[in-house]
Amino acid sequence: MKWLQDKTEQVILGSGSPRRRELLQLMQISFQVDKSTSEEVPHSSEPWEVVMELATQKASEVADRHRDGNLVIGADTIVALNDRILGKPADEAEAAEMLYALQGKTHQVYTGVCLIRQTGTEQQKEVFYECTSVHVAEMTDREIADYIATGEPLDKAGAYGIQGYFAPFITGIEGDYYNVVGLPVHALYRHLFGTKK
């Protein structure tokens, strides 16, 4: 299925994240932002189920306000360390606890994406997710404290942003880098415009 015929079609990004906005701009499509406001609570437990469920809740809420056939994109990103799911830390103490857990280990970042086109009462929907493995270096107490002092951890799943001052502590990744930032750019592009041939 190909969701867009060309790059001039209007798209609605159902996320207030400035990072997701920048990533969508890399696809050179025209879009507006209408972010979801409800506090999503997942019922599922596996990380890929959680991100697809939350992305769907976000997209559904926004699509309900746009029944004109415009495509709505919802997304949700979480960090999974072994069986534990890390969302956004509530405060600096929780951020520190998350960073201590992540340092010296490999974790997974899941981003779920939900595409919804609502025309009156008719709805088309597609949901998918992408997983990227991230290797974090061992960090000293000082390095963790200094990183928290940058203020970056508080609004980010897993208490870090791969594109900011945490960069020196990422030894490497496997998979789509942009998926860690907040959108699986390649996978989303192919869902929107189809594959070659």
Place this chain on the structure above:
Amino acid sequence: MKWLQDKTEQVILGSGSPRRRELLQLMQISFQVDKSTSEEVPHSSEPWEVVMELATQKASEVADRHRDGNLVIGADTIVALNDRILGKPADEAEAAEMLYALQGKTHQVYTGVCLIRQTGTEQQKEVFYECTSVHVAEMTDREIADYIATGEPLDKAGAYGIQGYFAPFITGIEGDYYNVVGLPVHALYRHLFGTKK
């Protein structure tokens, strides 16, 4: 060996690349830019030898102007597809040829880094490199033409920038993302400030 005692020491980046400047800023160190101007010609043939040789040529040229004990960082990045080394394309035709070669395949990006501290006639030097594998999606003729029209390919090794409009065509990477952008941020950070005990 640990090159810097703390983040207030003055460092000189021997590269005019705005991307390398942004990456060095992620380490929160103070630095100035003094770019190398000579046209480097490598004598070696293996990609890791080439990037270390060119990074050393750049750092040496700049260090020669700074014999005051300040650390100079030189870097060079190339793309290697099988046995072929891709530098910056000379024109749009060569850019197109490179992109056709890269699409649908996995290639390697090598960045070499040379650190030099010159105090009078005494010199300390260290050279290393990092390799990242990059998987590129199959692309249509139209997608390649559209990407060339963005103007991004011309000043970039392998005719693409991973951080720009080429993002939708990167299916994934293995290794340090920033190494593909132009500096192996983690490895450089550890060389500068040492590893955790």
